[in-house]
Amino acid sequence: MHNPEAPQTAQDFARNIAAVQDRIAAAAERAGRDASAVRLLPVSKTVPEERLRRAVEAGCRELGENKVQEATRKHHEMADLDVAWSIIGHLQTNKARDVAAYASEFQALDSLRVAEALDRRLQAAGRSLDVFVQVNTSAEEQKYGLAPEELPAFLTALPQYSSLRVRGLMTLAVFSADTERVRGCFSLLRTLRDQHFEAGELSMGMSGDFETAIEEGSTVVRVGQAIFGARATPDSQYWPGAAG
Numbered sequence: 001m002h003n004p005e006a007p008q009t010a011q012d013f014a015r016n017i018a019a020v021q022d023r024i025a026a027a028a029e030r031a032g033r034d035a036s037a038v039r040l041l042p043v044s045k046t047v048p049e050e051r052l053r054r055a056v057e058a059g060c061r062e063l064g065e066n067k068v069q070e071a072t073r074k075h076h077e078m079a080d081l082d083v084a085w086s087i088i089g090h091l092q093t094n095k096a097r098d099v100a101a102y103a104s105e106f107q108a109l110d111s112l113r114v115a116e117a118l119d120r121r122l123q124a125a126g127r128s129l130d131v132f133v134q135v136n137t138s139a140e141e142q143k144y145g146l147a148p149e150e151l152p153a154f155l156t157a158l159p160q161y162s163s164l165r166v167r168g169l170m171t172l173a174v175f176s177a178d179t180e181r182v183r184g185c186f187s188l189l190r191t192l193r194d195q196h197f198e199a200g201e202l203s204m205g206m207s208g209d210f211e212t213a214i215e216e217g218s219t220v221v222r223v224g225q226a227i228f229g230a231r232a233t234p235d236s237q238y239w240p241g242a243a244g
């Protein structure tokens with residue numbers, strides 16, 4: 001689907017990124033936080049190589065992708081550029097080798113089987129990987145992520161996988177126009193971090209809800225459409241149960 005609003009040039013991307021940064025700064029200020037404590041991870045799923053090259057020109061040095069296959073293809077297509085790839089979607093163990101080979105970060109860790117598969121591949125490659133543990137804070141059955149009560153035992157088991165550097169927790173809030181329900185997901189993740197993971201990062205907030213997430217303590221926001229334009233692909237392709 002051709003979207004005439006979609007940014008194309010490096011200037012378009014620079015403008016959108018600056019606008020998102022301004023909104024991050026305003027949300028941080030409202031919350032009495034320092035905006036430099038919030039990292040903006042641009043999410044580039046469905047965006048083709050040519051436009052991504054312009055975004056990199058505009059200053060994107062890291063890109064988030066939900067699906068490993070798409071990330072791997074882009075990593076190869078753009079191997080001449082200095083881009084760090086963050087995998088932010090559910091991973092199957094049979095794709096662990098790809099992630100271990102080039103990703104700089106994996107934000108959707110939710111099983112010890114995946115931790116084990118990644119660690120084995122990383123050890124073989126002599127690499128390590130930053131990981132975030134995904135928590136299902138909305139209690140929606142179809143969402144990926146650990147149930148909150150599973151988190152303590154999971155965190156206790158992770159140090160055996162020594163090539164994984166466990167950085168923090170990640171969540172997707174409920175998809176709802178009710179800001180207070182969305183806020184509840186974010187504040188639950190922060191509470192879990194405070195209880196079980198001293199000084200851990202909080203990856204939470206997307207185009208539709210990153211300001212609320214920052215007010216609740218987010219340290220990483222994963223923003224796609226506010227930078228790259230609306231996606232034609234329905235979100236149900238990326239996480240089960242989403243609208244569309």
Ligand SMILES: *Cc1c(COP(=O)(O)O)cnc(C)c1O
Pocket residue numbers: 043045066088089172205206207208222223224225226238
């Ligand atoms: C696509 C995606 C995002 C970004 O969503 P936007 O609505 O494009 O900002 C954030 N997190 C995950 C896990 C995603 O798959």
